[in-house]
Amino acid sequence: MSLKDSNDTHFDLVKKLDLQSRKSIFGDKFFKALVIGASLYTLLMAAIIFSTLFEGSMPIFFKEGINFVIGTDWNPVEGRESFGALPYIIGTLVSSAIAMAIAVPISIGIAIFITEMIPKKLGTILSFVVELLAAVPSIIYGLWALFVFRFWIRDFIEEPLHNTFGDYISIFAKAPFGLDVFTAGIVLAIMIIPIISAVSREVIKAIPHSQKEAAYALGATRWEMVKTAILPSSRTGLMGASFLGLGRAIGETMLVTLIIGNAIGLAAIPTSLFSQSQTLSSIIANEFNEASNDLHLSALIGLGLVLFVITIFINILAIFIISKVSKSYSNLRE
Amino acid sequence: MSKDNKNQNQKPHKNENYKSIIQEYIKKNSSKRTIINNLVTILLSSFVIIAIIPLSSILIEVFKNGVGALSFEFLFQPPGSMGSGDGGIGPSIQGTLIVVGLASLIGAPVGVLTGVYLSEYSSSSRKFAYFLRLFNDVLTGIPSIVIGITGYIAIVLTLGSFSILAGAFVLSIIMIPIVARVSEETLKLVPNTLREAAYGLGLPKWKVIWHIVIMGSKSGISTGIVLAVSRIAGETAPLIMTILGTSLFFSGFNSPVDALPLRIWRLASQPYPSAHEQGWGAALLLILLVLSLSIALRMFAQKRSMTFKSTT
Numbered sequence: 001m002s003l004k005d006s007n008d009t010h011f012d013l014v015k016k017l018d019l020q021s022r023k024s025i026f027g028d029k030f031f032k033a034l035v036i037g038a039s040l041y042t043l044l045m046a047a048i049i050f051s052t053l054f055e056g057s058m059p060i061f062f063k064e065g066i067n068f069v070i071g072t073d074w075n076p077v078e079g080r081e082s083f084g085a086l087p088y089i090i091g092t093l094v095s096s097a098i099a100m101a102i103a104v105p106i107s108i109g110i111a112i113f114i115t116e117m118i119p120k121k122l123g124t125i126l127s128f129v130v131e132l133l134a135a136v137p138s139i140i141y142g143l144w145a146l147f148v149f150r151f152w153i154r155d156f157i158e159e160p161l162h163n164t165f166g167d168y169i170s171i172f173a174k175a176p177f178g179l180d181v182f183t184a185g186i187v188l189a190i191m192i193i194p195i196i197s198a199v200s201r202e203v204i205k206a207i208p209h210s211q212k213e214a215a216y217a218l219g220a221t222r223w224e225m226v227k228t229a230i231l232p233s234s235r236t237g238l239m240g241a242s243f244l245g246l247g248r249a250i251g252e253t254m255l256v257t258l259i260i261g262n263a264i265g266l267a268a269i270p271t272s273l274f275s276q277s278q279t280l281s282s283i284i285a286n287e288f289n290e291a292s293n294d295l296h297l298s299a300l301i302g303l304g305l306v307l308f309v310i311t312i313f314i315n316i317l318a319i320f321i322i323s324k325v326s327k328s329y330s331n332l333r334e
Numbered sequence: 335m336s337k338d339n340k341n342q343n344q345k346p347h348k349n350e351n352y353k354s355i356i357q358e359y360i361k362k363n364s365s366k367r368t369i370i371n372n373l374v375t376i377l378l379s380s381f382v383i384i385a386i387i388p389l390s391s392i393l394i395e396v397f398k399n400g401v402g403a404l405s406f407e408f409l410f411q412p413p414g415s416m417g418s419g420d421g422g423i424g425p426s427i428q429g430t431l432i433v434v435g436l437a438s439l440i441g442a443p444v445g446v447l448t449g450v451y452l453s454e455y456s457s458s459s460r461k462f463a464y465f466l467r468l469f470n471d472v473l474t475g476i477p478s479i480v481i482g483i484t485g486y487i488a489i490v491l492t493l494g495s496f497s498i499l500a501g502a503f504v505l506s507i508i509m510i511p512i513v514a515r516v517s518e519e520t521l522k523l524v525p526n527t528l529r530e531a532a533y534g535l536g537l538p539k540w541k542v543i544w545h546i547v548i549m550g551s552k553s554g555i556s557t558g559i560v561l562a563v564s565r566i567a568g569e570t571a572p573l574i575m576t577i578l579g580t581s582l583f584f585s586g587f588n589s590p591v592d593a594l595p596l597r598i599w600r601l602a603s604q605p606y607p608s609a610h611e612q613g614w615g616a617a618l619l620l621i622l623l624v625l626s627l628s629i630a631l632r633m634f635a636q637k638r639s640m641t642f643k644s645t646t
Contacts, residue, residue, distance in 0.1 A: 024538030031540035035455060038447030039466050042514065045507050046469045049476060052487040106381045113378035126382060128632060133389045135628040137568020139595045140617050143602050144392045147399075147610065190388045197385075221371040244475075251477025253571035254599060281479045281571065288486075288575050304483040308476065315475030319468065 049308070057302035059295060068302055074265040076287070076296040083299040085306060087268035091181065091277035092307075094270050095256065096249040098185025099192060103249075104242050107193045111200035112226055116212075127201065134194035142258035145187045150178035150259060153186060158274055174274040177261070182273040184260040188252060192245035199244055199322075203237030204230055236321050243318035247311050253281040262286055280307040396617050403615025413581045413597075419608025423616050425583045429498075429591035432584060433577060434567050436502035441509030441566075442559050446548075448510065449517025449555075454543055473511040481507050482572030489576070496578035496590040504572040509562040516558025520551040557631055564627040568620060570595035594620045 060068055064083055071084020110130060114123040158176030165172045174180075207230055215229040231238075261276025268278040278286075280303050291297040407422050414420025448470065456463030485504035490496055524547050532542040548555070570593075573579070578590040579600060594616055601613035 021538075024541065027540045028538050031543065032455065035447045035451045038444045039451045039462075041444050042448045042473070042510055043466065043469055045510065046473055048488060049473075049481060049484045049507070052484045053480065056483070056487050106384060109378045109381040110385055113375075113382055117375055117378060129389065130382070130385050132625065132628065133385070135564060135624055136389075136392060137570070137595060137620060137624060139568065139570045139598050140392065140396065140621055143598060143613060143617050144388075144395055146602060147614075148391065148395050149388070190385075193385050221367050223371040223374040224367065226374075247475045251475075251479070253477065253479045254595070258599075258602060281477060284479055284483070285571055285574055288483075289578070301483055301487070304480045308480045311475055311477055311480075312472060315472055316468075318475075319471050 053301060053305045053308055057298055057305045059298040060302040063295065064299075068299070069306065072266045072269065074268075074283075076292050076299075078293060081293075081295055083295075083302075084265075085280070085299075085303055087263075087265060088278050088280045088283050088303060089306065090269050091260070092250055092279040092281070092310075095181050095184045095188060095260065095277065095279055096246060098182060098273075099188035099249045100242065100246055102186060102189035103192050103196055103245060106189075107195075107197035107241075107245070108200050108238055110193070110197040111204055112230065114197075115201055115204045116226060116230070117222060127198070131194050131198055133190070134198065138191060138252055139254045141187055141191055142255035145183065145255060146258045149187065150183050153183045154178035158182065162274065170271070171273050174272040176274045177276075179259055179261040179276065180274045181260060181270045181277040184256050184277070184279075187255055187259060188249045191252065191255065192249050195248055196241050196245040199241035200234075200238050203234045203241060206237075207233055236324065240318045240321035243314055243321065247314045247318065250279075250314065251281060251307065251311050253285050257282040257285045280304075280310075393621075396614060396621050399611065399614035400616075400618025403611050404618070408612070408615055412583060413612075416604065417606040417609065419606070419612070423592075423594070423597050423612065423619075425581060426592040426594045426597040426616065427619070428584055429577065430567060430594045433498055433501045433505060433573075433591065433593055434563060436498065437505035437509055437566055438559065438563055440502065441506035441562065442513055444506070445510045445513025445558070445562070446517045446555055448514040449521060449558075450543060450548070452514065452518040453521035454547065470511045470514050473507070474515070477571075478504075478508055478569050479571035482575045485572060486575040493588060495588060496576060497588045498577060498584075498591050499587055501573055501577035501591070501593070504576050505566040505569060508566050508569060508572070512562040512565060513555075513558045516561060517555050520554025520558070521547055523554070524550050553634065557634060560627055560631050564624045564631075567627075568595055568624055570599055574599075594623075 060083060064071065068083060068085055069089070070086050071082070072086050073082040073084050074087070075082045114127050114130075118126070154176050158178070158180075161172050162174075162176050176182075211229045211233065212225055215225040220228060256279050260278060260282055262282065263276040263278050264283075267276070270277045284300050284303055284307075287296070288300055291300060405422075409422055409427065410424045411422035412425050413423065448466070452463055452467060452470075456466075481504050484507070485500045489500035489503050493499070528546055528550065529542055532546045533539075537545070573593050573596045577593060577596070579592050579596045580590045581592065584591055598613050598616045598620065601609045601616065604610075
């Protein structure tokens with residue numbers, strides 16, 4: 001637009017600009033409302049989850065009271081109803097504990113190996129392959145474990161253990177069958193290894209180079225560098241990563257449902273590594289569609305609430321640990 | 335004099351003594367240290383192999399057992415009677431596409447806009463942003479079966495029947511926090527100079543966000559969406575209590591449908607070998623869908639990070 005033109009239509013131009021800015025103020029307000037609306041929707045979803053679980057499980061807490069959490073009897077038959085969740089809580093904790101015992105050292109080892117011990121290119125490829133495991137849906141882990149892996153476990157690990165130690169050590173006592181809390185724990189470990197190792201890799205990568213170089217300059221071997229420079233300063237971060245994995249292991253449903261053996265009531269408390277059990281999530285998946293009455297349904301929702309509370313607790317712990325760590329790193333860099 | 339001489343004579347001797355002791359010490363010690371170092375390296379590399387064995391076994395078994403089931407009939411026909419091995423998984427494929435598509439229609443925009451809030455508007459109210467981020471992270475960690483129960487109570491009980499809507503609602507809740515997280519991260523990567531340049535040209539905030547920030551990180555945002563889609567495509571547990579599963583094709587938004595993961599579960603729970611074979615076939619389809627999504631994503635992301643490097 002030339003100067004002459006603009007002189008001619010000075011007033012028009014001002015009007016136009018004014019109109020435009022008003023339009024864009026409206027646009028700003030509209031867009032901001034849209035964005036805040038979406039954020040509120042996200043918060044609303046969290047609130048809905050909590051309120052529906054709470055409301056749905058009220059009847060069972062009214063009827064059973066504290067017995068719902070510490071009782072061991074589970075009987076949905078009409079007239080003889082009794083709902084105690086303790087066996088499933090124990091089953092959940094035991095299977096997750098087995099998974100963590102296997103997965104944590106292996107995934108932290110993988111993270112260290114990939115970031116520190118091999119060339120970067122090879123590391124990228126390896127981490128890609130390991131993290132492909134994270135993309136495999138859990139139902140496929142379950143299918144594979146049910147038809148393939150459980151026979152490996154039974155024949156190569158459980159039977160030798162049972163035959164040599166079964167008579168003396170009670171955790172190896174039961175005759176192995178392949179569908180038990182031990183197999184479930186191992187497959188859960190396989191499932192959470194990529195998750196823990198991915199987060200651990202980020203944690204280890206974030207350690208300032210100066211620390212590693214200092215250790216090398218003092219003549220440390222690679223392992224000594226890892227031991228003195230990496231592990232101490234990334235300890236809390238690695239803990240956070242492990243808690244994230246634990247959250248996944250506790251909430252996992254389909255895989256566990258297929259391979260844990262689905263015991264009910266008192267029988268679901270594992271007495272040995274090779275006994276059938278049941279977790280909170282697997283009993284919900286197994287019985288939800290066959291719930292015989294409202295109380296049974298409410299009991300299953302109550303199990304969901306217990307599961308929700310456990311995972312929320314673990315996840316918030318993990319979030320706080322990780323955020324604390326990232327803050328301390330930024331301090332280090334400054 | 336003589337004493338001094340003696341001392342001088344002795345000194346090198348003593349030094350040599352020290353040297354040899356130190357040398358011996360270092361030799362002895364460093365060999366032990368290198369051995370430990372090598373042992374640890376071997377141990378850690380065996381960990382990688384331990385992690386890769388299950389992956390390769392899963393892929394091999396799914397392909398080996400699943401290829402036999404694939405046929406035209408298998409892909410497009412509804413399931414035959416139980417145990418007959420007839421029919422296919424047509425309704426499950428259709429159901430997965432519809433439910434995941436609907437869930438993305440809700441989940442993707444809400445997730446992206448939440449990410450926009452966290453990245454662009456969070457400075458106006460830090461407390462709200464903090465809580466939003468916290469709740470978003472908490473939502474990510476909630477087990478999917480718990481979200482399924484919510485869908486059952488909030489939608490299925492209200493509408494009175496198992497339905498596609500309930501399934502899509504539940505999957506969208508799983509999708510939102512993933513998309514929001516990735517969107518926030520990628521939007522933050524857009525350099526502030528770009529925003530300032532746009533403001534300098536007189537653009538209003540919403541236009542800056544839409545044309546510069548969002549359009550500039552389109553590929554990152556789509557990465558997040560694809561990631562979330564591949565995650566919800568494999569979800570099984572929440573579908574049990576929302577879409578229920580059926581052997582019929584789609585018949586309205588207010589009635590049950592089937593989905594691939596759900597079908598795999600039902601087939602694996604049946605005692606018939608023919609059902610198991612179909613289960614492997616369905617697993618092959620699901621794993622092809624999910625893995626191709628995630629591999630394409632990796633290629634895409636790598637290309638993107640390279641372009642970022644070349645521009646900066």
